[in-house]
Amino acid sequence: MNELYSFHDIEERWQAEWERQAVFQCHERVDRPKFYCLEMFPYPSGKLHMGHVRNYAIGDAIARFKLMNGYSVMHPMGWDAFGLPAENAAIERNVHPATWTMANIDAMRKQFKRLGYAFDWSREVATCHPEYYRWCQWLFLKMLEKGIACRKRTEVNWCGTCRTVLANEQVESGNVCWRCGQTVENREMDGWFLKITDYAEELLNDHALLEGHWPERVLTMQKNWIGRSEGAYVDFPLVGKDGKIRVFTTRPDTLYGATFMVLAPENPLVMTLADSEERCAMLRAFAEKSRQTDVIERTATGIPKEGCFTGTYAVNPLTGEDIPIWVSDFVLWGYGTGAIMSVPAHDQRDFEFARKYALPIRIVIAPEGCDLDSESMESAFEAVGKMINSGPFTGMSSDAGIGAITRYIEEKGIGCRAVTYRLRDWGISRQRYWGTPIPIVHCERCGMVPVPEDQLPVRLPDNIDFDWSLGGNPLSRVESFVSTRCPICGGPARRETDTMDTFIDSSWYYSRYCDPRNTREIVDPDKNNYWIPVDQYIGGIEHAVMHLLYARFIHKVMRDLGYGRSPEPFARLLTQGMVCLEVMRCPRDGYLYPEDVIDNGDGSYTCRICNGPVIAGRSEKMSKSKRNTRDPNDYIDRFGADTIRMFSLFAAPPQKDLDWSDSGVEGVFRFLKRIWRFVFDHRGLLEGLASGPIAAEDFGNDHAGAEVIHRKTHQTIKRVTEDFDGRYHFNTSISACMEIVNLLYSTPIPEEGAADYQPIRCAVREAVYALLHMLNPFAPHMMEELWHELGGTSLLAQGPWVTWDDAIAAEQSIEMPVQINGKIRVRLTVSADATPEELETRVRQDETVARWVEGKTIRQVIVVPQRLINVVIK
């Protein structure tokens, strides 16, 4: 055995060995329970960052633990390989997106392998591969058949920088592109949509299956996004015109108080309502102004809302009164029916609008025990109360009134019960090249024709001209692609040139891993049913409502197509925190790279560029623009994969943000070296440790030093094992292992032949045996190496895991704190199985206790077994 811990050699050796023995290749074994461990697959940007290292280190620890515990573990890896960066690289550097992507995949795969993650590489997929995307196209055709996919012309979010349409989920803070951060604009365009709204109810209800297994806030975010609300549609007939306006309300009980109506400016009805040419022009101008108003400004609270009267009236169907129809941009065209009934007395927005334009306010709900006055009231009364001025419903509670009025309008045929959602259909058309072509042909004679299944995949052409200045989708300029024959009539036709949102690719990849080379089917249903659901899914919180909602939707679609039984794709979800580092900023030169910062050693820093003082900012997510990134490669070079992996698990629990720290990394490196050195220094004593278990009788139980190690070992196995089964707080698992190592260092190892040599030898051998197993999920290379050095012929990776004995883990005697009136005054060493009565007697006899009690009387002695004793005196 080498005295030096030469991590590079060790890591290469074991990576090769795992690969040679195909240790991480999995199969559908019926003799073992299965465990599907999955981390969100990466976009092949070409370089791993610390966030990746952490994400995959978490999953790898779990996967390895499960494998050691006898599970049939699937832990696959692949590439979310379609997307804009590849196409942008093509434009900037004149490299084909496929070439660029493939080179990136190769580079990242190498990095992954250097980190020694336990992936089953035989299942690798890349979404840009025709054998993958043909099944995206197939899925699209199935959804078209079932009416889930459709084409329509609507207002869409257009990102000018990315030159494509975005789905609503991909627009952040109301108007910002999730990818590039630029403001999006509204455009009316044709596009393909998936009716995720058909599944809204199920997506919402099935949250119940995930509760307790998914982070609460992800469920809350999805719930808010789906935004279910219950109420009724009510029709208001127009005065002097045919037709009616349908509104959605959650408060049918306030219908008698509806004194005007408001339509969204985009509502096409608006133009038909104008009572004069002049009014028509005004409304058109108003709509145009709304369109140009920033979405944030238009919808922000606190800003008074502009309105415009149409000149037309509708009839309140319950009061029979004529009420004016207005237009205002606080009513959204995308929600409900794009029209509302306004009840200013009981809705704050309506109230403010009514005050501004002097519209009538009628009170129809009275709060318990007091009266409202429409003249003097300063805000709407939105709570429940007693119905007044409401015809036959007067006197009813407003709660009961909701049901009663709904039934009434249903009987009269002027409305019906209804549920609406905030969730909109998923717009999947993208006007860019590097994505899955939508398998549709536009024929002059036959219209839109789906490409027959046996003609899939519709391949992306290679001969692309990426000249950005030409604008539009480069795909539409490839005549050989666009021009085709109609599958029905054989006549000339043109291919659809929109490609699919890449979120479709990532909505079912976890199923494809179950059967990645199937050329006949998207996945074999039996294989899918064996592995799915993913038992543990791990990724960033940023996908809470994008990927994670889309994937749940597509999963349910696939289930309905007969490709699986499980209602949900991901049984448990862990959202890992970000990797952060403090930013260095110079007032003159902006964010600084580490090499441009001089550490003065006294907590202050100097800018190397201008010699001015540098402001050490707070810790923020590592990002290129803030220049606070660190390259995993540098750390692998200096400390090895085991160190960087273990640090990213040790520095914080997985769910929390992690502060990167170079000295923290060195601390972990030091710990690993300490293990190495201990084994090296005691290689004689530890020799052959791996070849056979330690018999209980070898210990003897008369030596205190051995017993302490023995007990600590079993306690630690228990702690670490339970951390894996519960919260995944690996930071505490690792620190527990550090405690054992510290204990081993502080135990004097006797000379061979000394009386206590045998029991100590056994205890130390057992401790090291356990350590190698427990640390294997975190630092697998070093542990395999030491295992091998100590006579192991099997692989630690294949287990079995270590077990503990509660009887050994139990303390014989414990130091029990004794409190007097809640303050610790003395500690007594007592036998662990002492009865409360014995303990109380001990305490009453104790000198120190007596000193504190002197002159007072003991009122009560509280004995908490195994914990403490509290003496209450007065």
Add this chain to the structure above:
RNA sequence: GCGGGAGUGGCGGAAUUGGCAGACGCGCUAGGUUGAGGGCCUAGUGAAGGCAACUUCAUGGGGGUUCAAAUCCCCCCUUCCGCACCA
């Protein structure tokens, strides 16, 4: 505005069916080893007071429940995240 998370030494973080606050690591201090430095080893390290045994204070702030509160309840502050006229 609504909803959710967080707030513990110089730093990252332990400890929550209420029961020894600060495990473990970083940093710092001292000693040892070394020609020096680094590395490694040992000890110390929440604050204040005291020669000391020890005492007092301390988990964002203020109240409360309890023999006992970082943990439970009420009010407030700070911060991060999500949603934001959704009818």
